Every structure is written in C-alpha cells, then in structure tokens.
Amino acid sequence: MTRLRILLFRLWSLVRARQMDREIDDEITSHLAEATDAYIQQGLSPEEARLAALRGFGGITQAKEVYRHVRSFMWLDDLARDLRHTVRALRRSPGFALVTIVTLALGLGATTVIFSVVNGIFLRPLPYPGADRLMQVQPMLARGSGLFSYPDFADVQEQNRTFAGLAAYTSRKTSAATVDQAFRATSTQVSPGFLSVMGVAPAFGRGFSADEEQTGESVAVVSYGYWQDRLAARSDFTSQGVRVNDRIYTVIGVMPRGYDFPAGTDLWTPLAPRTQSRTRTAHGFQVVGRLRSDSSAAVAQQDLKSIATRLKQQYGDDEDMVDASVRPMIEQLAGNVRAALTVLLGASVALLLVACVNVANLMLARALSLDRESALRLALGAGPWSVARRFMTETLVLTMAGAGLGLAIAFGGIAALLAQSTTQLPRTDEIGLDVRVLLFLLAVSMIAASVVGVFPAFRAARRDPRDALADSQRIQGPSATTRRFSGGFVMAQISLTVVLLVGAGLVGRSVLKLLDEDPGYRTDDALVMDIWLPAEELSGASTELSAGDAHVATYLDRLMGGLRRIPGVERVGGINHFPLQWPPGANGSYILINRPDEVANWDDWERVGSDRSRTGKAQFRVASSEYFAAMRIPLIRGRMFDARDTPDAPHVALVSASLAEERWPGQDPLGRLVQFGGMDGDYRAFTIVGIVGDIQELGLGRTPQPTFYADERQRPRRANEFHVVFQGGGDGATLTAAARGVARDLDPTIPVAFRTLRTVVSAWIGDRQFVLVLLTLFGVVALVLAATGVYGVVSYMAARRMPEIGVRVALGARGRDVVRLLVREGAVCTVGGVTIGLIVASLSTRAVASWLFGVGGTDPTTFAVVAVAMSAVALAASWVPAYRTSCTDAMEALRQD
C-alpha cells in the first residue's frame, strides 16, 4: 500500500520536477534565513550568523542531490544524464553521427515502405463483415484455372454443403448515359444473392428483390462514387434513370462509401439466371462465396472437388471443369503482387542488414578509439554496466534518430510508390503509415540497435582495464579479434549486396530480353484509340444482324473513315480485343463444316459438335480490314478482308499461322468452311480466305495462341469494345485532338480514350519494372554502403597501422608496397564476400523466377558482371585510403605517438 503510494507520488513528481526544484530552493532559502535570524538573536554579527547557519545546514548541493534521489526514479535521471552525455559526445564527432543516422535511415526507410505496402494489401482486413469467410471460387480446367460457366456455377451453388451462399458476377466496361451526360462505366451483372453473400446492404434505397433478381429486371444499385459524381448525390435518385447498352435502368439503391467489389464497379445489375447460356464450356463468370461458419477453405475445396468430379462424369466432354479452387478473397485480390512484395521485403531487409553492418563497423571503430577512455573509467571505479550503458545509449540515440529520418524517407517513399502509374497495386487507398507500420518500424529499429550496439558495449565492459591501459594499440595495431570482426562484417555486407545486385541484374536482363522479343506486331508510337459502344445483350441465336449490331458496324465504319481523312493518317484498323489486354479475350469452340448451311441453329451445333474430330478451340477476334496492316501483322497466304466482304456477302475469316498449323498440318486451310456460332450467336458459316502472322497476344514472350479473325463489318456483335490503331504525321497531341474531334462529331455520347502502343507495352511490363526499379535501387544503395564499409575498414586499419607503416617505409618499403599491404586487407574481404554472395544468390534466385525471361536463374553473364562490378568498387574503395596512407611521410607517422 505504502509502496504504491510512493510509486504514484514519484510518478507525479516526474511531471512537476521543475516546480519541485524551485520549491525546495525556496524552502532552503527560508530555512537559512530563519537560522540566520536565530543566530543574530543569540548575539552574532549578521555575517557570522549567516556562516553559522550554512554550517548547520551542511552541504546544500548534497542535500538537493539526495532530495532529487528521493523525489523520483534515479535511473530516469541517469538516463537523462546519459542522453545528455551522448548528445554532447556525438556533437564532437558530427561526421560519425551523420553517416550512422543516414545509413540506418536508408535501411529502415526502405523496409518500412515495403512493409507498409504489405500491411495495406495483406494485413488490413477487407471492409466487409466476416471478410475472412469470403472466398473466391474458381473452376480448374484442364489447362489451368478459369471462369465458371453458368450451368456449372448453378450446380455448385445447389450441391455444395460448405457455403452459406455463392454468387456469380461478371463485370464489363460499357458506355452509360444519364439524361445530361455520357461516360464510361463499369457495370457488373450479379446472380441472385450477391449482396447478401457480401454481407453489405445499400446505404440508401434498397437492394434487389427476389423477383428482380430472377427476371433480370432493369434496376441498378450504384456505387457511392457514382451517386456523388453522376447523380449529384441527390436523394431522389430513384427518379434518375441510367442508360446502359440501350436499356434504361432505374437506380434503386446506393452502396455505402468505400464498398468496392468487384473493384471499380459503378453499377450492379441483376443477371437473369434463366437467360444464361446452357453450354458448360462457355466460361464467363467469377464466383464469390461466403463459407458456412462450421466450414473452412480446405473442407470447401474438397466439397467442390467432388462436385466437379461428379459433373465431369455426368457430362463427359461437354464439361471441362475438373476441379475447383477456393481461396480467401484477400489472397485473390493480392495474388499477383504477393510474390513481388515477398521478394522486395526480403530485399529491403537485406539492405537494412547491410546498413546495420556498416553502422556496427563504425560503432566498433569508435569503441576502439574510445578504448583508453573506457579503460580509464573502469580503472577509476565505474562499473562495467555503466561503461557498457554509455555505448548502448549512444546506439539508442543514433538508431532513434535514424528511425525518425527513416520515417520521413518512408513517408516520401510511399507517396512516390503510389504515384508510379506503371504499378497496379490493389487496395492502394489502404496503403499508408498506420499504427502497425509505426510499431513495425520501432521493433525493427530496436533489433537494429541491438545488432549494432551490443558488441561494442560488451567489449568495452569486459576488458580488463590494466590490459587496455597497458597495451598501446598505436604500437601494436588492432587485435586479431577486432580485425576478424571488422573483416567479417564487411564480408557479410558484400555478400548481401551481391545477392541484391544479382537479383536486379537477372530481372533487368529479363526485361531487356522481353523488349527485344518480336511480338509479331508493332510496339512504337502508333496511337491506339479505345472505344466503348452500347451493346445489346447476347440473346439466343440468330442468322442476321440486329439493329444494334448494324449500328456498331456503321459507327465503326464512319469513325475509321473520319480518321483516314485526318491529314497524314494512313492505315486505320481496329480489333475488339487488343494484345496485352487483361483479362484475356474470348475463346471458344469451332466446328469444321462441309456445307455452309450444315449448322443453322443450336441443335445442329450440338449434333455436329459431338463429332470431336471436327471441333477445335481458338481465340475469337473481330477485326477490321486494315487492322493487320496498321499493326504490321504480315499476311502469309491468301488475302485480307476487302471491299467484297459486305455484310450480305459470304462471311470470311482469317486464321493465324499457328491455328493453320495446328488444325490443317500439311494441308491448305484456304477455302475451308468453319462455324464459330458459339461465340457470337451468329450461325452463318465462315470461309477461310487468308493466313496471317502469329502474335504474342497474352504477353511478350508468351506462346502465340491459335486465333480466328472475323470481319467487323460482317460480325459486329462482339465489336462494341473496339481498339483502333493508326499513325499520322504530326505530333501525338495534335493527332489525338483531331481523332477526338472526329469521334465527337460522330456521336458525343460514345466515350473514347487514347494510348500509344509503346505505353501498352510498358504498362504490361510495369509489374516487372516495379520489381526491377526497387531491386536496382536497393542494390545500388547497398553497393554504396558496402563501398563505404570497405573504405571505412581500410582507412581505419591504415590509421592504426601508421607506426608500423612508418617503420616499413623507414626500412625501405616503397609507396607501392604500402598500397599493396593495405589493399590486401580489403581484397580478402571482397573475395570472400563476393564468393559467398554468388553462392547465396544462386540458391535464392528461385524467388525471382516468375519475372525471369530468357535468362536462367544462374545466368553466368549476370553473375560475372556483378562479381566484377562489386570487386572493382570494393577494391577502389580500399585503394583510396591505401594510396593516401602511402603518401604520408614516414617520419611523421613514427612521431605520431
């Protein structure tokens, strides 16, 4: 009880220490005055009385000192004193302090930046209730994971016993319009129950009713952002229709602010289950599910696997789903950056280690130079703890300053990272400095402090003062132990740097090789104009163009005609799915037919399609006649689309070289009849009229896929999203403005956007580039740190061995010999470090394997270049201090001590 009182009292005293100091001063003054008065009354002169009072009181300073002890915690006072002492000591060597702080800040800053990204993407929970039970479900097809077909989804939804709810959805970019404006919007069609699976209800208005969900009523729930931007945040939003793809939707609800799933959606509309395709191989839906509380991802996985197996048995070749994967939604969101962040986190920790090693070496050198002082303090009775504490306080002060500066670096770094437009990080609004990041920084700083501070502290405290005072290091040079430690530190540093540089080198060479690839199309500054037209829902089969389809064809025809009339523009052509576009374009089954009218409807399709020898799979694209010329995709045989190919003429198609090779090896595909009705619902036959070059459509360096091209004028149904390529004389800005003018004159409600082929490529490479830029940055910083590490050790050795060198020079050693002697110190560390680094690198390149292209994990060129560069830098860093030493006068060196 009393103890607790004392503790509280002392804590309180901490707060009012200053006031208490003042009060005790007053009290002592009064005391002395009272005592003086008393002595005067006893008959002493004022002067004598005052002296007597002071004598009676005893030492004033001692009294105050004891008073302070009683007042509060002694160790706090000690700490304050140590801190003051440290700051004074560091002020005397500002160079040391600055280098240490900046070095630590670089390491801590880099690590914090990467960690804050990891934190934002992986560690912060998703903003949905019970988000840990939200799963992304994907079917596994024979060739990998893919999208669900609606019948498969419906079966899984009905038969599973592990999900409380499953919902399918499909998003697309479309043009949309309210009464007074047209814009591009992302609209997501959702199956019944989607909102309840997500566990989020509209903030205003209502969600879909069961009837609306079943019949696919024209109602829409909109995002908070959409409501604000397009509906001016009006409360009577239900009266605000929105036109999407020629259907007018009534807005019935507004989702809460921050709700963003699937990412970027502006409008959610119900999809009518009954009107969906019955084909099990027509994949088009993503699926999200909420696990039942008594289930887990692994159990659900088993459950779905057995369903998939059952379906496969039941439907045989009509079913291509063989399994299903169940992954937490957060993983799915972060999937493609996980590997990158793991590598970068590793790299930043390596950088931090390099920085720590540098600082540890500096601290060690400093401890050595303070040996005599420490020894003296020990000899005069200071406890080992108090001597060690001094070094630890120093480390702490430096680390905390480093952490502070590191925080500033992290702050700037995060902003710079997010500003980089080439990176497509998910959940970017969650990335930033929060409590968890700050705690991380604090923890890492503490670890760093103990790494760099413990050794010098331990060493200083442990030494026998007699030894320290007796052996004058100026004569003997540093002890073997110390040299081993310093050397080992530098070696570790060099090897870590080598690992970082090898990583950067491998990814860098991969990027160069990728850019060197010939993708089969141009990658220069030609313009790409992206157009989104309203499209009709695909409904049933047909053999003729609907009014909407005709509208698309007419619009594209006029647009491309308008573009051709811009002065200087030649070759204007477009396609409905552009290379390197994500997600991948449509693909499906085709059937070889003998007569043009052999397949005229769904039943024919099913009957003929059951003959597997006559079917195949290919990418299905819709292109205009000049697309291939505009993209510089060569015509290998036959002819391109031309003026003959009107909508009413027999429909024609081009096939890619790989499709020709795969389907008609050693035969001539020209003139063959093909049916691709499953893709666009049009059952008119194609006649193959030409073979065009293969292109790397999925990605640079990826194997070209067998591709089938239809003519946009004949089959415009899937051309509502279109990408027109053209090149003109003048500069890009003028050309873009002219093209925008053409589009506006034609139809101001159609949204368009512009890119160049070069940016298409660099956006695709962005992911690798992101890793490359950061790895290179870390590698270069580590290289600089390692170089200063080597420099520091060699100059320190040189200074310590000065007397020895003096003797050598006096005995006839030349400057060259001195340089060689000292450079050898650095060379040993360098060779060791580079060797270890190369070994570690060859063992750990698996980490960057997914970004490698055209180079092996142990690419000899990269390894050799890194080894040579690292050695050259390290040797240069040791040569400089060695040379400087060799220039000093021998006599001066000897007189130094």
Added chain:
Amino acid sequence: MTPDKHDVLYGTLGLMVIKTLEALGPLHGYLIARRIEQISGNQLSLNQGTLYPALLKLQQSGWISSKWGTSESGRRVRIYTLTSAGRKQLQKEEAQWQRATSIVERFLKISENPS
C-alpha cells in the same frame, strides 16, 4: 565543534521528525531541525540539509502532509503536519524501537557481567 556529538543513527531521523510533530504540532523545516537538536540536548550533529529528503520521504509515505504558510518572522515557509496515518505509524515504530532497545539492553547487560 563539540567533539562528542553523535551522528544521527541511520533510519531514525524519520521517527524523530514524526515524534516532534506529534509533540509540538505543525512546524516548518527549520523549527523541526532546531527541536530535534534541542531535544537531543545538542548531543546530535544533525546536518540540517538532510532533513529535507527525509521530510519528502515521509510525505511520499503519507505520514505527514505539507502546505505553504508563514513563519513567525513572516517568511514563506512550508509547514508540515502529522497525518492520522503518520500517528499510527509512530505508535508502531515506537513499539518496535522499544522492543529493539530492550533486546540490545539485555545483551549489553550480559557482556557487562561475565560470569
């Protein structure tokens, strides 16, 4: 100074202070010091400065309290008062002290009469 003065026995200053306050009521620092010296018949060499840490310790333990007031000569001084907790503590310590001295006394008697 008088050569046969004694140092204050370790740990007894606090007891002397609260006993003084019990006997004489609220006092300021200088008067407490004077009274202790007087009661000891000027046999005690008290460094008056050491009184203040002791006073602080007693306050922290809650046995005395203090507030600013005015001395007879009109100076601003801090006046110390015994609290009820302090009174209890005093009784406890007096009892302990007496037991301790009686034990020591008995020992001293033994050594005075070696038989």
